[in-house]
Every structure is written in C-alpha cells, then in structure tokens.
Amino acid sequence: MDTFVLESREGGVATLTLNDPDRRNALSNQAQWDAVVAAVQRVGRDPEVRCVILTGAGSAFCAGGNVKDMKDKTGIAAGSPYAIREGYRAGIQRIPLALYELDVPTIAAVNGPAIGAGCDLACMCDIRIASDRAKFAESFVKLGIIPGDGGAWLLPRAVGMSKAAEMAFTGDTIDAADALACGLVSKVVPGERLMDEARALAARIAANPGPALRMAKRLMREGQHMRLDSLLELSAAFQALAHHTPEHGTAIDAFLASMRK
Numbered sequence: 493m494d495t496f497v498l499e500s501r502e503g504g505v506a507t508l509t510l511n512d513p514d515r516r517n518a519l520s521n522q523a524q525w526d527a528v529v530a531a532v533q534r535v536g537r538d539p540e541v542r543c544v545i546l547t548g549a550g551s552a553f554c555a556g557g558n559v560k561d562m563k564d565k566t567g568i569a570a571g572s573p574y575a576i577r578e579g580y581r582a583g584i585q586r587i588p589l590a591l592y593e594l595d596v597p598t599i600a601a602v603n604g605p606a607i608g609a610g611c612d613l614a615c616m617c618d619i620r621i622a623s624d625r626a627k628f629a630e631s632f633v634k635l636g637i638i639p640g641d642g643g644a645w646l647l648p649r650a651v652g653m654s655k656a657a658e659m660a661f662t663g664d665t666i667d668a669a670d671a672l673a674c675g676l677v678s679k680v681v682p683g684e685r686l687m688d689e690a691r692a693l694a695a696r697i698a699a700n701p702g703p704a705l706r707m708a709k710r711l712m713r714e715g716q717h718m719r720l721d722s723l724l725e726l727s728a729a730f731q732a733l734a735h736h737t738p739e740h741g742t743a744i745d746a747f748l749a750s751m752r753k
Contacts, residue, residue: 496527498549499535504542504698505691506535506596513550519609520558521567525583532590542698542705544594545690546617547601553626556608557584562635580640584609588642591616592713595706597697601690602626602677607665612639615646618709620676621690622668623683628676630656634663649716651676701739 498509508531510517512524519525535541548554561567568579591598600606600617605627614620614628630647632639639647639660648656651674659666668680681689697705707730715723734740 496524497531499531501541502691503695504540504702505545505694506538506541506543507545507547507691508532508535510546510548510554513548513552515558516550516552516555516605517548517610518555518558519584519587519613520561522583525587529586529590532587532594536594536596539702541596542700542702543694544596544598545601545687545694546598546613547687547690548603550604551625552604552610553600553602553606554610554613555605556610556631559635562637584641587613588616588646595710597705597709599690599694599697601686602628603683603686605629607631608639609641609643612641612643612646615643615650615676619678619693620650620671621679621681621686621693622671622677623686624668624680625683626668626671626677626680627665628659628671629663629665630659631663631665633661701737701743703737703739704734707734 496511498511500507500509508528510528512518519528532544535544558567562569568583569576571579598617598619600614600620602614602620602622604623604625606614607627607629608631611628611630630639630643632643638644644660647659650656651659655674658664666674666676668677671677672680679689711723711727711730714726718726
C-alpha cells in the first residue's frame, strides 16, 4: 500500500478513496489516520471543491480497527492507560474533528461493510448512500470496548437515540435495507451503480455556489448546539457575506434569465 487515501477530482467534486483493500480499509495506524486528516484538510483549503465523496477500495468501506493490535497490546492499544488515551486523542480522534470542521458537503458512498470505526466514519459524512452489499455495525461492545472515535455522539444524530442505543448495546450488524429503514443512509442502490449515484448527487450539489454551500453547512453544524436566537444572528452575518459574493450575482442573473425563457 503506497497511498492510503487516493484523491481524484472531477469539476468541483473531490473523491477520497480509502485504499487498503487487503485489510478491508481498516483504520489501524498513525500513518493512515494522518493520511485521512491531511486529505480532508487539503480539499477543505481548495475553494474550487464544492463536494467530497468518501468511499473504500475493494469489497469493504472500512472494517474499523485492527483487532490483532488490541490482542497484542500494540498500535492503538499499546502502553499505559494514559498513553492509550493520548494515542486516541492524537490519532484516530483527529478524523471526526477534521470532517466536522470541513465546510464542504460530504457524501459517504458505502460500498461494503462499515464496521466499528467504519460505521462511525460513514456517520461523519453529511449524506450516506449505500450499496446493496453494505453492512453496518456499531460493534465495539462485541470486543469489550466503547466507541472511541465519536460514535456515541455521531450515531444518535444519524438514527435517533433508541436505534443508536440498540446498535451500540448489541453490536449487531444491520444490512443496507435496515440502514435505509432507520435513516442511517438516504438511499440504497445496486453495487455497480453506487459511484454513479454518488457522483450524480455530488454534481447536483457542486452545481451550486461554493461559498453558499460552505456557509449553509457551517450553519447546520452550529445549529446542532446553538439556541435559535444565536443561530439567527449567525445566519444574518453569513447572509450579508453571501449577498456580496460574485457567485450570488451570477446565480441571480442565471435565475432571471431562466425565468425569461
């Protein structure tokens, strides 16, 4: 494996592909965590990027962590309790923070199993589309551990507290149809059509002005923990910025031209 995260661009859409199919794209070491964070931050700095697709190479989206490391007390499980805590904070926990701070809209194209940290990684994205071969599990409890990468915050926001509790307390695996029924994903498509569907959705998003997309996403993020009056104040400030972007003027001209046809 030369590069854990492959990046490709098509117009305003960046596709990030986890690229360790032999290990089912497990997130198991510092180099991999750093690669994901670096890729996310890189696309975030590019004003031409208006949507990001995250997917996995091979048959899996992401199989979570390395269970052998846990057994051998190596890797993320190495050292004293304090060392493990610091390892999480400086390692895999940087991924949910990077994706949360990314103002560009994100789509998880879940091509196969998304297990443990892989399930949480999908939940870090704004929109999730699944192949009919996808499976999901918040499986940490099966290994006698807890979601260490933000799953206890992410999953209830995706599926509601009751379903999240069921998934976290049982560790059971659900298939794509169940994921659709509980709202974990917004669409299930045949595996061979997954990337076409994800690209088509990303293209519809990327067709809109980049500054408005980024500010709209930031407002939705802030709205998760702000009072309404505070969010309205922030919305007023963002709207003032939006009214003075060149993209706003172009969009208005295009809209008026379409009305005259």
